[in-house]
Amino acid sequence: MEEVKFTVLASGSSGNAAYLETPNSRLLIDCGISAKRIREALLNLDRTPERLDGILITHEHSDHVSGLKVLAAKLGIPVYCNRHTAGEIRRIHDTNFDFRLVETGNAFEIGDLNVDTFPIPHDAIDPMGFVLHTPEGRIGFLTDMGHGTRLVADRVRAAEVLLLETNHDVDLLNNDPRRPWSLKQRILSRHGHLSNEGAANLLEQLVHPELQHIYCAHLSRECNTPDLARTEIHAQLSKLGASFVNVEVTSPRQPCQTLGLSGNKVAIKAEKTVATPSIAL
Numbered sequence: 001m002e003e004v005k006f007t008v009l010a011s012g013s014s015g016n017a018a019y020l021e022t023p024n025s026r027l028l029i030d031c032g033i034s035a036k037r038i039r040e041a042l043l044n045l046d047r048t049p050e051r052l053d054g055i056l057i058t059h060e061h062s063d064h065v066s067g068l069k070v071l072a073a074k075l076g077i078p079v080y081c082n083r084h085t086a087g088e089i090r091r092i093h094d095t096n097f098d099f100r101l102v103e104t105g106n107a108f109e110i111g112d113l114n115v116d117t118f119p120i121p122h123d124a125i126d127p128m129g130f131v132l133h134t135p136e137g138r139i140g141f142l143t144d145m146g147h148g149t150r151l152v153a154d155r156v157r158a159a160e161v162l163l164l165e166t167n168h169d170v171d172l173l174n175n176d177p178r179r180p181w182s183l184k185q186r187i188l189s190r191h192g193h194l195s196n197e198g199a200a201n202l203l204e205q206l207v208h209p210e211l212q213h214i215y216c217a218h219l220s221r222e223c224n225t226p227d228l229a230r231t232e233i234h235a236q237l238s239k240l241g242a243s244f245v246n247v248e249v250t251s252p253r254q255p256c257q258t259l260g261l262s263g264n265k266v267a268i269k270a271e272k273t274v275a276t277p278s279i280a281l
């Protein structure tokens with residue numbers, strides 16, 4: 001059985017993109033770093049953007065779509081998103097894309113991959129979360145979300161791998177002198193971003209015996225640190241009796257090591273390391 005490979009290419013408030021490869025599909029999830037950086041990251045994995053079967057988009061904020069024009073429009077790569085998000089992307093980039101419209105809440109297939117979508121609370125036009133059902137396991141994708149909902153928890157609970165937003169530390173955000181009160185309120189709102197604490201609380205509903213790997217994602221550069229995010233998630237996992245789960249903090253600058261899924265088991269692929277990871281797994 002051929003395995004599935006998942007690589008977070010970048011994640012943070014400044015840009016997000018991940019690469020998923022199954023035996024017969026190659027996809028990006030979000031495209032919020034430059035096309036040049038995506039090409040370089042894929043080349044490091046012996047892949048090229050030309051071979052992509054599609055790009056899934058969570059929502060239209062620039063840290064999720066900024067590389068789309070150069071990458072998708074020029075190469076004619078299909079862009080999978082809902083109708084409202086497509087309208088915003090077309091307006092932002094003033095370009096036509098090969099959109100494959102999906103309806104939020106429905107599932108669809110790309111090759112051997114089944115993508116389950118659901119709405120998430122965030123201040124975008126129609127933001128979506130995903131569960132990527134691969135032949136070898138499930139990957140939950142939860143980023144840019146003001147708060148956890150029962151629907152989100154119900155949809156994501158089965159995942160072996162979970163990418164979970166840990167955007168900010170609430171105290172660091174409240175004490176940040178550079179951010180105006182209105183921006184802090186937006187981030188902290190129920191349609192803003194998930195804090196370390198919010199992510200930890202949501203884990204109460206998401207932890208299950210098959211969960212093996214959590215990415216702490218979309219960290220704010222000014223209002224969070226990898227240590228704070230990791231410590232909060234570790235503490236909660238330990239409280240929930242789930243210290244068996246690996247915790248990895250994503251970086252906006254460097255790809256994570258590739259994760260291999262085989263028979264619903266997760267393993268870190270060490271041989272194609274593109275950068276020294278800043279944390280121990």
Ligand SMILES: [Zn+2]
Nearest residue numbers: 059061124144
């Ligand atoms: Zn956003």
Ligand SMILES: [Zn+2]
Nearest residue numbers: 013061063144
């Ligand atoms: Zn974002």
